[in-house]
Amino acid sequence: MPHNPVTFDEAVALLRNGEVCAFATETVYGLGADATNSDAVLKIYQTKNRPRFNPLIAHCADLQMAQGIAEFDELALRLAALWPGALTLVLPLKSGVEISDLVTAGLDTIAVRVPGHFLARRLIAAAGKPLAAPSANPSGRLSPTSVEMVRTAFDDQVPVLDGGDCEKGVESTILSVIGGKVVQLRAGALAREDIERAAGIEIELAKSDMPVAAPGMLKSHYAPRAGLRLNAMTPNPGETYLGFGAHSGPEGALNLSPKGDLNEAARNLFAYLARLDATGTNAIAIAPIPDDGLGEAINDRLERAAAPQGEY
Ligand code: TXA
Numbered sequence: 001m002p003h004n005p006v007t008f009d010e011a012v013a014l015l016r017n018g019e020v021c022a023f024a025t026e027t028v029y030g031l032g033a034d035a036t037n038s039d040a041v042l043k044i045y046q047t048k049n050r051p052r053f054n055p056l057i058a059h060c061a062d063l064q065m066a067q068g069i070a071e072f073d074e075l076a077l078r079l080a081a082l083w084p085g086a087l088t089l090v091l092p093l094k095s096g097v098e099i100s101d102l103v104t105a106g107l108d109t110i111a112v113r114v115p116g117h118f119l120a121r122r123l124i125a126a127a128g129k130p131l132a133a134p135s136a137n138p139s140g141r142l143s144p145t146s147v148e149m150v151r152t153a154f155d156d157q158v159p160v161l162d163g164g165d166c167e168k169g170v171e172s173t174i175l176s177v178i179g180g181k182v183v184q185l186r187a188g189a190l191a192r193e194d195i196e197r198a199a200g201i202e203i204e205l206a207k208s209d210m211p212v213a214a215p216g217m218l219k220s221h222y223a224p225r226a227g228l229r230l231n232a233m234t235p236n237p238g239e240t241y242l243g244f245g246a247h248s249g250p251e252g253a254l255n256l257s258p259k260g261d262l263n264e265a266a267r268n269l270f271a272y273l274a275r276l277d278a279t280g281t282n283a284i285a286i287a288p289i290p291d292d293g294l295g296e297a298i299n300d301r302l303e304r305a306a307a308p309q310g311e312y
């Protein structure tokens with residue numbers, strides 16, 4: 001690669017030519033490819049070293065593009081009114097559309113999202129096709145929230161369009177909207193309560209025995225190299241502490257949000273875990289995080305990161 005990050009025009013050319021290119025969204029950086037081109041989508045799996053096919057989110061420039069590939073009922077439209085934003089809707093796939101089976105993993109539903117980041121929308125519009133994009137990290141590793149994290153994760157071998165640091169820092173909230181029911185498949189950067197209030201609807205939580213649960217929600221995911229201990233008031237000997245609010249740990253410890261702001265903590269989460277990993281520590285103890293608002297998504301990611309690895 002001659003130089004990285006790539007320019008906007010280079011990113012568009014890569015995507016139009018069936019290559020992958022990483023780009024910023026407001027949640028995390030995505031590794032994008034033309035969702036209508038199976039060869040291109042395959043390159044996402046190869047680049048991430050993803051060992052099996054999980055369905056991917058099709059990122060659209062606007063509602064109109066999303067309506068070209070998914071069926072929106074009245075409920076879905078009410079939720080789509082929250083776009084652009086950190087909300088992914090799993091909807092019935094429109095029949096006869098030009099979307100690679102590798103994006104849906106052969107399901108008859110598709111996950112769609114119009115990202116909040118203006119550069120992401122401009123890129124999709126210029127590419128002219130929905131972009132399949134999982135987070136831009138090797139499979140099972142931390143999701144990148146800055147251009148530097150993407151470059152490090154792939155040894156600078158993957159082209160990336162610089163869109164600055166991600167404003168949200170955790171992935172989108174995923175809701176399935178099928179048959180008049182709204183089920184949260186993944187907690188994420190838009191808090192469930194806020195969506196319920198804004199859309200005037202009730203959201204059910206996915207139960208583990210539900211057939212619709214997001215297939216990619218593996219237990220071990222988002223993992224730093226170091227082991228994690230959650231809900232730690234103070235570090236044990238040999239542990240590095242990651243604080244939150246008043247639980248600030250020893251002098252000099254990183255704190256996800258000294259003022260106890262969950263939005264700030266979400267924004268810092270993956271970057272701080274990566275920073276602690278880079279120090280070579282083997283054990284990270286993390287302060288308790290309240291479970292309300294974005295705390296639901298933060299705790300979900302932390303529990304996954306703390307789970308034993310290699311569950312594929
Ligand atoms: O914020 C985000 O959502 C980021 C940025 C790049 O947009 N993307 C992201 O993608 O987190 P990924 O691939 O890591 O997560 C997508 C999730 C997976 O858990 C997958 O199983 C689920 O969405 N999913 C995709 N299509 C689905 C479908 N048709 N039914 C159920 N779950 C689906």
Ligand code: MG
Pocket residue numbers: 134135143
């Ligand atoms: Mg991911």
